[in-house]
Amino acid sequence: MTVRTPVPTSRRRRGGFTLVELILVVVIISVLAAIAIPNYRVVVTRARAADLLGRIDVVEVAVQSYLADNNAWPDDGTDGQAPDALAEYLPDDFLFNGEDFQLKWENGGGLKGVAVVTDNEELGNALLDVAGPGRWFVSGNRYVFILEAG
Numbered sequence: 001m002t003v004r005t006p007v008p009t010s011r012r013r014r015g016g017f018t019l020v021e022l023i024l025v026v027v028i029i030s031v032l033a034a035i036a037i038p039n040y041r042v043v044v045t046r047a048r049a050a051d052l053l054g055r056i057d058v059v060e061v062a063v064q065s066y067l068a069d070n071n072a073w074p075d076d077g078t079d080g081q082a083p084d085a086l087a088e089y090l091p092d093d094f095l096f097n098g099e100d101f102q103l104k105w106e107n108g109g110g111l112k113g114v115a116v117v118t119d120n121e122e123l124g125n126a127l128l129d130v131a132g133p134g135r136w137f138v139s140g141n142r143y144v145f146i147l148e149a150g
Helices: 019-070 084-089 121-131
Strands: 102-108 111-117 136-139 142-149
Touching: 019 084, 019 102, 019 111, 019 121, 019 142, 121 136, 121 142
Parallel strands: none
Antiparallel strands: 102 111, 111 142, 136 142
16 A cells, blocks of 8 residues: 655745736826826816806896896996996806806906806816807906907
């Protein structure tokens, strides 16, 4: 009768991940983050631009209501403040300023419109992109949606 002795194994496989597997996972996550983060910033900026367009629409409706009631355009406003004449036509707590922009009602020089004043060029460009071609006048950090010119 022959007795067999078991062949010793040099290593036993333990549960867990090898260093190569962990590095591979880190590389994959890094690549996905490098792709996602810039796209996230673009989406957030475009969403803020869409919010600005909504605010412009609110001011436009208020101005048109004022025009219908008074047969005249409201007087020029100041950056970040609603003109007193429009107060009753705007929703309660409507703000003419935000994190990095200010709205302004412009009525001067033959131009009547809602201006967005911002030093954030990405936001200004996204505003023009979301709004599409139309009645815009851009001068420096001022983006004016024109209601009437002339």
